[in-house]
Amino acid sequence: MSLTPRRQRRRTAGAGLALLSLLALAPAARADDDHRPAAVPPLPAYAQECGSCHVAYPPGLLPAASWQRLMAGLPRHFGTDASLDPAAAQAIGAWLAQHAGSARKVQREPAAPPEDRISRSAWFQREHREVSASTWALPAVKSAANCGACHTRADQGDFSERHLRLPR
Ligand code: HEC
Ligand code: HEC
Structure with missing residues (x-):
């Protein structure tokens, strides 16, 4: 999928800022990398119990509440x-509770999303505004909660563009 130039510019600037904050304070910078495999120690029970019907959603993508x-x-x-x-x-x-809300996107939003769904967070809607209604409706997708339909490494908490593949 192609990105708009505006979006690309923003991303480049973001990468520069991320590098600066990485140099300034390495541990805090990790929480900024919302879409990379989270620097959160995995809990096998979580992956097992909460990853059987859908991917085990990264804890940092929802607030503690x-x-x-x-x-x-x-x-x-x-x-x-x-x-x-x-x-x-x-x-x-x-x-x-311990690892909730660590993503910067989540910290910027004042309230918990409707239904406590990651997929109804304001940041989620922004990040996915380029996904068309027909893509959401594909049998391979069906639900915005089905992260793994497009993010091939969602089960590893990796939502980077590199591992994004839109189904047809
Ligand atoms: C028996 C199956 C099942 C199990 C086990 C399960 N879930 Fe779910 N979960 C669902 C279904 C069904 C949905 C709604 C999916 C949809 O809308 O497409 C859902 C949705 C969610 C969502 C909202 C996704 C979004 O952003 O729209 C979260 C968060 C969630 N589950 C967390 C958990 C947690 C935490 C656990 C473990 C304690 C868990 N789930 C275990 C079936 C399950
Ligand atoms: C229909 C395909 C699709 C589904 C399903 C989907 N996404 Fe995405 N996601 C995308 C696209 C396309 C982008 C935008 C990539 C871009 O423009 O940078 C994106 C971007 C993102 C980003 C931002 C990545 C970055 O580089 O900053 C995150 C985080 C993300 N998605 C998380 C999720 C989560 C969590 C779920 C499930 C609850 C999900 N996505 C479901 C297609 C999807």
Whole structure:
């Protein structure tokens, strides 16, 4: 897919800024790389329990309040029952709380997204405005929540353009 020149310019400037902040404060800069594999220690239980029906969404892409509500509502999870035993729920909830909202995009937004969906965040809508309605409707996509349909390394938390492939 091709990018508009304006967007490319913004990205180039962004890369320069990112490099500067990397030099200035290396640990903080990592949280800025929203779309790279998160510098978050993986929790195998999370990948296993929350990655079976869809990709295990990166914790940094939702604020803590959203994860908390989602974890409290697992028996009625988007029309399915995603209940966990209390020990697993506790461990996953704590890990999510600890790593929530680390993406800069998320920190810039004042409120939790509707339905606590990553796909309904304002930043998500902005980043995906070039995706056409017909692409969203493709059988291979069906839902904006189906990140892996386009982001071939979504399961590794990598949303970089390099690993983006739009289905036809
Ligand atoms: C039994 C299947 C199932 C399991 C297990 C499951 N989910 Fe889901 N989840 C769903 C469905 C179905 C949706 C709605 C997908 C759609 O709209 O296309 C969803 C959507 C979501 C969304 C919103 C995606 C978006 O941005 O639109 C989040 C966040 C989420 N799940 C988190 C979790 C977490 C955390 C766990 C583990 C505790 C979990 N899920 C386990 C079925 C599941
Ligand atoms: C229909 C295909 C499609 C689906 C499904 C999709 N995306 Fe994307 N995504 C794109 C496109 C196209 C871009 C824009 C790339 C660009 O212009 O930089 C993008 C950009 C992004 C970016 C910004 C990447 C960057 O380089 O800054 C993030 C983060 C992202 N998507 C996360 C997600 C998440 C999380 C999901 C699932 C909840 C998802 N996407 C679902 C196609 C998709």
